[in-house]
Amino acid sequence: MTTVSNTTLGPASDSAQLFELAQQLRVDSVRASTGAGSGHPTSSLSAADLMAVLMSRHLRYDWEAPDNPAGDHLIFSKGHASPLLYAMFKAAGVVGDEELMTTYRRFGHRLQGHPTPVLPWVDVATGSLGQGIAYGVGIALAGRYLEKQPYRVWVLCGDSEMAEGSVWEALDKAGHHELANFTALIDVNRLGQSGPTELEWDTDSYARRAEAFGCRAIVIDGHDLDAIDQALTTAADGQAPTVIVAKTVKGRGVAEVADKDGWHGKPLPEDLAERAVAELGGPRDLRVRGPQPPDATPAPAPAAEPVELPRFDLGDKVATRVAFGKALVALGARPDVVALDAEVGNSTHAEDFKKAYPERYFQTYIAEQQMIADAVGMAVRGYRPYATTFAAFLTRAHDFIRMAAVSEITMALCGTHSGVEIGADGPSQMGVEDLAMMRAVRGSTVFYPSDATSAAALTAAMADVEGISYLRTTRGAYPVLYPGDETFPVGGSKTLRHSADDQVTLVGAGVTLHECLAAADRLADDGIQARVIDLYSVKPVDADALARAAQDTGALVVAEDHHPEGGIGEAVLSALSASGSHPAFAHLAGTDLPGSGTTDELLDAAGISRAHIAEAARTLLKR
Structure with missing residues (x-):
């Protein structure tokens, strides 16, 4: 058994030393996963040689100063190979052997089953396969076009995840933007979770596919x-985005598991682990000091100017998507604000930002997953991204949004053309699930403005909200309800109609608020006084205002242009339940499959028009 210790490897390390380092990474991957009783040692063994060379000779990184703005970025898209990543951290001297062997995959510790940014050397959480390359493209975009820093982005991905469409969205954008600071390393070890991968060891096919998307491929x-x-x-020559297609063996170095199916995600049993460690030459204690980052050369950032939000006249009809676009332009006075579009900017009005700040506007075309990944990458680098598309199409990127929350990313999303309100385009374009999706995201903030003034104010508020925030806007133009100096606190609401004699409360947001106001007028003609609440903050919701309304009126009607599951109605019921309030309650939401038609026709067919709201109120009061 060979034991190598008390040696520090640097960029000039010879092949023999690199081999010893790779073996150390393998040994520690086996030891950590066997000690934890879970993990992915065989997936780690296949990529150990790639990572040994990268960290010793090419990764320009100061492990003691991970925030160095010129330092390279390493992303493990195949996040299940975390034993290898943590073994690298040990070799770098930032994680000790005891931590690696006793806390990996244990509750309450930072060496989790898949890496997350709880570790200062990890930019983004990975593990949902097919996302790491996309994040790498976003970080590379920020480095080249925003920060103008010399750092490189290296992404290790597995061959199984190359079946994900998001991988090819990402490589397409790497090629389109000519991101010569971006390199993906594909660990082609042939075996996936439940058998051989789609292409197995057909490395030439991987190369041709990468080249078709404008990337340089090296097999x-x-x-x-x-x-x-x-x-x-x-790859580091600054000439082109590069994909290194590396043919490897899963379980390399351990004859009993090498290139054998059925070992994915399984730790080696203790007796086999002992034999594996011996076969690999035994434990080592090598340390790595790779190349250091170049000197940072930040581009001078313009000073932030005062943000002057647009103002709208009471009664004027303005679409909230239009107000969003104008407010986004105003926020451009902040140099950290960037805008991302998925080729619908002329409809969402995100394109307004392009006209004012083209250098901070990024077009991802019809690639919503990559749009969110770019936003995540830019957020990692300290920017405040606003990513916008139709509300219906954001659902395509739900997993990227979910993982962004795992990474504790701060970014703003805007979904336009929500609900059946959009009219003739039909159900494929109608966002009627988005509130449920965004409310379910951990730590999210969800806004649904009803007029231009509130839309502009909430657009601005998202620039200072931590976590993932979402603004839901409508296609049609509706009257401005609030003066320009009105404020809209996060978690608040507005009561637009109220009296001491209120008999029922109507709760709406967006288009249904205007229907609630019209319904209140109809009820007033019948001698029924209705309170009307604008629930512009869907999460967090104004539980106090709802509880007061329940106590004062005893009856609530909630109308929303959304499916009944997971939207405003359930937010209201949750708040009332927590407060112990149990008013008579009616929830109006669309349940049938909508078709094409006018806005009025579709609102009525969905049962959320003013007539239906008024009738629901009358029915409650008859109980």
């Missing part, structure tokens, strides 16, 4: 240390 033996070094040297 290598992923266990040939010199070939790896040459490929990484070429």
Whole structure:
């Protein structure tokens, strides 16, 4: 058994030293996963040679100063290979052997089953396969076009995840933007979770696909240390985005599991682990000091100017999506605000930002997953991204939004053309699930403005809200209800009609608020006084105002342009339940499949028009 210790490897390390480091990474991957009783050692063994060469000779990174703005970025898209990543951290001297062996995958500790930014050397949470390359493109975009820093972005991905469409969205954008600071390393080890991968060891097919998206492809033996070094040297030449297609063996170095199916996600049993460690040459205690980051050369950032939000005249008809666009332009006075579009900016009015600040506007075309990934990458680098598309199409990117919350990213999303209100385009374009999706995101904030003034104010509020915030806007133009100096606190609401004699409360947001106001007028003609609440903050919701209304009137009607599941009605019921309030309650929401038609026809067919709201109130009062 060979034991190597008390040695520090640097960029000039020879092949023999690199081999010892790769073996150390393998040994520690086996030890950590066996000690935890879970993990992915075989997926770690296949990529150990790639990572040994990268961290020793090419990753320009100061492990003691991970916030160095010129330092490279390493993303493990195949996040299940976390034993390898944590073994690298040990080799870098930032994680100790005891922590690696006793806390990996244990409750309450930072070496989790898949890496998250609780570790200062991890930019984004990974593990939902197909996302790491996309995040890497977002960070590379920020480095090249916003920060103008010399850092490189390296992404390790598995061959199984190359079946995900998001991977090819990402490589398409890497090629389109000519991101020469971006390199993906594909660990082609042939075996996935439940058998061989789609292409197995057909490395030429991977290369042709990468080249078709405008990236340079380099095919290598992923266990040939010199070939790896040459490929990484070429990738770092600043000429083109690069995909290194590395043929590897899953379980490399351990004969009993190498290239054998059925070992994915399984730790080696203790007896086999002992034999594996011996076969790999035993434990080592090598330390790595790779190349340091170049000097930071930040581009001078313009000073932030005062944000002057647009103002709208009471009674004028303005679409909330239009107000969003105008407010976004106003927020451009902040140099940290960036805008992202999925080729619908002329409808969402995100394009207004492009006209004012083209250098901070990013077009991802019809690639909503990549739009969110770009936003995440830019947020990692300290920017405040606003990503916008139709509310219906944001649902395509739900997993990216979910994972952004795991990474504790701060970003603002805007979904336009929500609900059946959009009219003739029909159900494929109608966002009627988005509130449920966004309310369910951990730590999210959800706004649904009803007029231009509130839309502009809430757009601005999102620039200072931590976590993921969502603004739901409508297609049609509706009267301005609030003066320009009205404020809209997060978690608040507005009571637009009230009296001491209120008999029922009508709760709406967006288009249904205007229907509630019209319904209140109809009820007034019948001698029924109705309170009307604008629930512009859907999450957090104004529980106090709702509880007061329940106590004062005893009856609530909630109308929303959304499916009944997960939207405003359930938010209201949750708040009332927590307060112990049990008023008579009616929930109006769309349940049937809508078709094409006018806005009025569709609102009525969905049962959320003024006539239906008024009738629901009368029915409650008859009980």
